[in-house]
Amino acid sequence: MNAQILDGKRLAAEVRAQTREKAAAFTGRTGTAPGLATVLVGDDPASHVYVASKRKMAAAAGIADFHHHLPGPAPEREIAAVLDDLAADPRVSGILLQLPLPAGKDSASLIERIPAGKDVDGLTTTSAGLLSRAAPGLRPCTPSGVIALLDAAGIDLPGKHVAVVGRSQLVGAPLAQMLLHRNATVTVAHSRTADLAAVTREADIVVAAAGREGLITAKHVREGAVVVDVGIHRTPDGLAGDVQFDEVAARASWITPVPGGVGPMTIAMLLANTLQAAAGLG
Template sequence: MATILDGKALAKTMQSQLAEKVAKFTEQGHRPPGLAVLMVGDNPASATYVRNKERACAKIGIATLGQHFPADIFQEVLMDTISDLNNNDRVDGILVQLPLPGSLDSVTLLNHIDPDKDADGLHPINLGRLLRGEIGLRSCTPSGVMRLLGEYDIDLTGKRVVVVGRSILVGKPLALMCLEANATVTIAHSRTTNLSELTRSADVLVAAIGRPEMITADMVKPGAVVIDVGINRVEDEKGVRLVGDVATQDVAAVADAITPVPGGIGPMTVTMLLENTVLSYQRRLGLI
C-alpha cells in the first residue's frame, strides 16, 4: 500500500513553529500579526471555513479582524472596506471568502487588495511574480502541495508531473511551482482527449478537477505519487461524507504515495494562509 502523505501532521508542526515565531516577536514588543477575513452572506460552507481559519489564527497568535456582511451589501461598501484595510497598519493579510453572491464582482474586489497583503496569493501581481520567479506571496493550496512533497523528500527534478485541473486557484499556479522545481509539467482538464493515457505517464499526478473520485486505479502509473486536492461532499448509501477527486482506496494499492481526504492538502492550505500572513507581517515590520 502507498505511503500516506500526512498533511494534517505537517500542518500541526508548522503551526507550532509559527506560534513560536509570533510569540518571540510579541515578546520583543511588536504588535501581533493581523488577518482580516471578509465574508458576505450566510453560505454554511463558507461560515465553516471562516471559523476554522479564525481558530487557527487564534492558536498561533494572529489577531483576526474579520467582518461579516449581509448578502445584499453594495460593491462600493466592500471596495471601501478593502481600501481601509489596505491602509490599516494592524492588518498584514486580507482575505475575501469565496464564493460571493452573484450581485458582486469578485474579480474587481480581489484585485483591489494590496498585493503585499494578499494572504491568498491570488492577486494578478503575485501570480505575475510567481511566473517571473520573483519574491511574493504564493497561492496557498499549491504552496501547501509543494511543502508536503518537500517534507517527504519527493524531488521533482526531471519528473513528469501531470496536473488535472486548470483553475487559477490550484492548477495553473501549481504547474508554475512544479516547473520552478525542475519538473516537466502537463496541465490536463475535463476536455483533454485520452486523459487516462496521459495520467498513466505521470510520475507525480495531481487531481484538482472537482469531480468526486474521478481518478481511478487504472489511470495511475504503478509507483506514482498521487496528490488529491479535491474536497467533495457526497451522499450515498454510506451517508454524507467527504471524498477527494481520487478513488483513494483503490489508487493506494497502485501508487507509491498518496494524500488522504480529509487530512491531506486541506490542512496545508490553511497553514500556508497563516504563513503568508506572518511573512507579510515580518516584511512590513522589517523583521526579515
C-alpha cells in the same frame, strides 16, 4: 503496492507550531502581533465553517483577528470600502476575501483591491505576475501546501513528470508554475484533455485538482506514482476527493487522504503567509 500516506494533518500541525513560535518572536520584537483580516460576504454555510476555522487557528498561532461579515445583498462599493480600509490599516498584515462571493458580485475586481503585500491568498494579478517571474511574493495557499507535503516526504521534484489535472487560478495554474520553478516537467490536463488516462499514466506525480468527485481511478495511475488529491466533496458517506482512494492506493507509492491530506495544509500555509506578510517579505 500499499501506498504510504502523505499526512497533511500531521504536517499542518508542525507548520502551525512553527508559525506560532515565529509569530511570538515577531510580536516580542515589534510590539505588534501579525494581523489577519477575513472578509465574509453572505451566509453560505460552508464559507462560515471555513472562515471560523481559519480565525480559530490564526488566534491559536498568535495572529490578531480582524473579521468583517457583510450581508449577502451588500453592494460591491461597500465590500470595496471594507477592503480599502483594511489595506490602509497598519495592524492588518494579510487580507482574505472568502470565496465564492454571492452571485452577481465581481470577485475579480474586489480581489484586485488587496495590496500584493497583504494578499495572503496569492490571487491578485500582481501576485500572479510575481509567481510567473519566480520573484519573491505571497503564493497561493493550496499549491504551497501541496509542495510542502511533497518536500516533507522527501519526494524529489527536479526532473520528475508531474500531471496537474485542473487549471483553475486557485490551484492548478499556480501549482504548475511552482512545480516548473522546482525543475519538474509539468503537463496540465483539464476538462477538454483527450484521453486523460493516457496523459496521467505517464506521470511520476499526479495532482488531482479538477473538482470532479472520483475522477482519478486506478487506470489513470501507473504503478508507483505519487498521487495528491486536492478535491473535496460532501457525499452521503462523508467527504470524498477527486481520487478513488482505495483502488488508487493499491497502485501508488504515496497518496493523500481526504480528509486529512491537502485540506489542513491550506490553512497552515495561510498562517505562514500572514507571518511572511507581517515581516514585509511578501
